[in-house]
Amino acid sequence: xHEDLERVLFTEEEIRAAIERVAGEIAADYQEKEITLVTVLxxxxxxxxxxxxxxxxxxxxxxxxxxxxxxxxxxxxVRIAKDLDESIAGQHVxxxxxxxxxxxxxxxxxxxxxxxxxxxxxxxxxxxxKPRRLADVPLRYRCFEIPDRFVVGYGLDYQQHYRNLPxxxxxxxxxxxx
Numbered sequence: 001x002h003e004d005l006e007r008v009l010f011t012e013e014e015i016r017a018a019i020e021r022v023a024g025e026i027a028a029d030y031q032e033k034e035i036t037l038v039t040v041l042x043x044x045x046x047x048x049x050x051x052x053x054x055x056x057x058x059x060x061x062x063x064x065x066x067x068x069x070x071x072x073x074x075x076x077x078v079r080i081a082k083d084l085d086e087s088i089a090g091q092h093v094x095x096x097x098x099x100x101x102x103x104x105x106x107x108x109x110x111x112x113x114x115x116x117x118x119x120x121x122x123x124x125x126x127x128x129x130k131p132r133r134l135a136d137v138p139l140r141y142r143c144f145e146i147p148d149r150f151v152v153g154y155g156l157d158y159q160q161h162y163r164n165l166p167x168x169x170x171x172x173x174x175x176x177x178x
Contacts, residue, residue, distance in 0.1 A: 002162070005152070005169040010144060012166045015154060018143035019047070022124065023054035025141055026094065029122075034058035036091045038113065041065040041082060043098030043163070046155035047126040047143075051096065062086050066105060078105055080112070093118040098155050099127040100142075103135035110138065127151065127168070144168075150176055 001008065010018070026035070034057065039048040041063050052059045065082035093113060100106050106123055113121055124141035131148040150173070152158050153165030158176055162169075 001169070002165070004162075004172055004175045006172045008167050008169045009146065009149075009151060010154075010168040015143070015167065016050075019050050019054050022141050022143055023051060023056075026051075026124070027056050029140075030057055030092060032057075033092050034060065036060040036062060036086075036088055036093045036118075037096050038084065038088065038093055039063050039096045040098070040109070043155040043157065044096050044126065046163070047098060048096045051124070060086070060091070062088070064109075066109070078108055087116070088113065089117045091118050092120045093122075094141075095121065095123045097123065097125045099129060099146075099151075100125040100137065100139055101129045101132045103133045103137040106137045106139070107135040126154070127156075 037048055037052055037059060039045060039061065048061065052061060062084045063082065064080055064084055066078040067081045068078055095109060095113060097106060110121065110123060122140040123138060125139055126143050128139060128142040128145045129148060130145055150171045151168050152162035152171050153168045155163055157163045158171055
C-alpha cells in the first residue's frame with residue numbers, strides 16, 4: 001500500500017463483485033433495451049469501462065466533463081467543459097459518476113440531460129458519500145456508500161495522482177491538508 005494512504009476501503013475483489021451486482025440490477029431494469037452510458041470525465045472512466053463490460057445489454061457510451069465556475073467553488077455551479085458527441089434524444093440514458101458527494105453537480109447534470117429529451121434517465125454512482133449530501137438526487141444505482149473521508153483510487157484522484165490504484169483507499173489527511 002502507498003505511504004500516503006491510511007487504509008484500503010474496497011479491494012479489487014470487492015469492487016468487481018459490486019460492479020457485477022449493479023450490472024445485474026441495471027440489466028433487470030433495462031431488459032432487451034439498449035442503454036447509453038453517459039460518463040462524467042475523468043474519475044468515472046474506470047468504473048464505466050468495467051460496468052459496460054459487465055452489462056449483458058447493448059451499450060453505447062458517450063462522455064462529458066464538467067468544471068466549477070470560477071468563484072463558485074462548493075456551490076455546485078458547474079459548466080460543461082466537454083459536451084456529449086451524440087444526441088441522447090429518445091435514448092435510455094444512464095449517467096455514470098465516480099462519486100456523489102453534495103449531490104449539487106449530479107442535480108445540475110440530471111436537469112441538463114433531461115432537457116435533451118432522453119427516453120429515460122437514471123443515475124449510477126460508484127461511490128455514494130451521503131453524509132455530505134446537500135441536494136436530494138435520484139441515485140438509482142450505486143456500488144458503495146462511504147463515510148465522509150477523502151478517498152482515492154479506481155479513478156478517483158488527488159491532484160491527478162492515485163487514479164490508477166486498483167482499489168479504493170482513504171488518503172491520509174496530512175497529504176491533502178498540507
